[in-house]
Amino acid sequence: MKTISCMNIDESLLYSFGAEEREYKKRESVFKEEDHALYYFQITEGKVKLNNYNENGKEFIHNILGKKQSFGEAMLFLNQRYPINAVCLEKSKIIRLPKNNFFEMITQYPHLSLEMNACLSQEIFYKLKMMQSLASQNPMQRLQGLLDYLKSYHDEDCHQCFHIAFTRQQIANLTGLRVETVIRALKKMEKEGMLTLKDRKILY
DNA sequence: CCATTAATTTCAT
DNA sequence: ATGAAATTAATGG
Numbered sequence: 001m002k003t004i005s006c007m008n009i010d011e012s013l014l015y016s017f018g019a020e021e022r023e024y025k026k027r028e029s030v031f032k033e034e035d036h037a038l039y040y041f042q043i044t045e046g047k048v049k050l051n052n053y054n055e056n057g058k059e060f061i062h063n064i065l066g067k068k069q070s071f072g073e074a075m076l077f078l079n080q081r082y083p084i085n086a087v088c089l090e091k092s093k094i095i096r097l098p099k100n101n102f103f104e105m106i107t108q109y110p111h112l113s114l115e116m117n118a119c120l121s122q123e124i125f126y127k128l129k130m131m132q133s134l135a136s137q138n139p140m141q142r143l144q145g146l147l148d149y150l151k152s153y154h155d156e157d158c159h160q161c162f163h164i165a166f167t168r169q170q171i172a173n174l175t176g177l178r179v180e181t182v183i184r185a186l187k188k189m190e191k192e193g194m195l196t197l198k199d200r201k202i203l204y
Numbered sequence: 205c206c207a208t209t210a211a212t213t214t215c216a217t
Numbered sequence: 218a219t220g221a222a223a224t225t226a227a228t229g230g
Contacts (some may be wrong), residue, residue: 139218167210178220183212200211200227 006119007070009042009105009112011095017105019097030086030094037075037082039096043067046092050084051173061173063126064089064166074120076102134176139185140194142175147195147204160195164202 021044024030030041030048043065050062050071062084065071075082076099088094097105106112126149133145151162164171168186172179186202189195196203 168212169210179210180212180220181218184218 006122007042007073007116008068009070011042011044013105013109014042014095014097017097017101019095019101021093021095024088024092024094026088026090028088030088031072031082032085033083034081037072037078037080038099040070040073040076040099040102041086042070042095042097044093044095046094047089048086048092048094049089049170050086052084059173060176061170064170064174070119073116074123139175139177139181140189142177143171143182143185143189144194146171146175147202151204160203162204164204 019040024046031037033052045067047064047066048071049064052060052062054060063071071086072082106116129149130145133142136142136145147164150164154162166174168182169179171177172182175182177185186195186197190197194204
């Protein structure tokens with residue numbers, strides 16, 4: 001299965017439609033919950049997390065995105081405010097294209113619309129898979145849902161050598177588990193031969 | 205070396 | 218089994 005990176009539009013094309021690049025510091029917010037969606041965002045450098053906080057202040061991470069990936073584009077097609085926050089995990093460079101220019105661009109280049117459909121579909125697919133695994137009470141099942149998804153992004157055939165490049169805390173926040181539970185479940189999964197733990201790396 | 209951040213363990217529930 | 222708090226390890230300046 002081919003990876004569909006959501007979404008990677010040629011940078012010079014973005015610039016020709018009036019996009020600009022901005023640099024963000026670590027922990028800097030790109031947009032916040034309840035903001036209006038005014039731009040298409042695409043990462044050139046760095047990492048961005050999309051998150052929420054529940055009523056007890058516990059963080060839930062929806063996704064973590066990196067180089068050449070876009071985010072928040074679904075909101076451009078709706079008259080809705082963002083339901084999530086976008087925060088840089090490290091110093092990042094992000095290109096942003098104003099909404100109206102974005103629409104001009106996809107009108108002029110319809111193949112981008114098709115690609116966008118593929119991207120948004122991929123996201124929906126991910127959400128469905130995650131919902132399935134998050135519905136389980138079993139921590140290992142939840143972990144496996146996330147790990148399977150992350151590995152599907154990487155299509156080389158590689159038995160237990162795909163490095164999960166997230167911290168235990170991030171994994172916890174992506175699966176709605178506590179960090180201790182993640183650590184314990186990962187150890188149990190290793191014991192059962194489902195994955196390998198080497199140094200502190202998770203190989204799946 | 206100190207400060208910060210992450211991973212793991214301990215301990216109480 | 219779970220989570221808060223304490224401890225240990227690693228990373229960065």
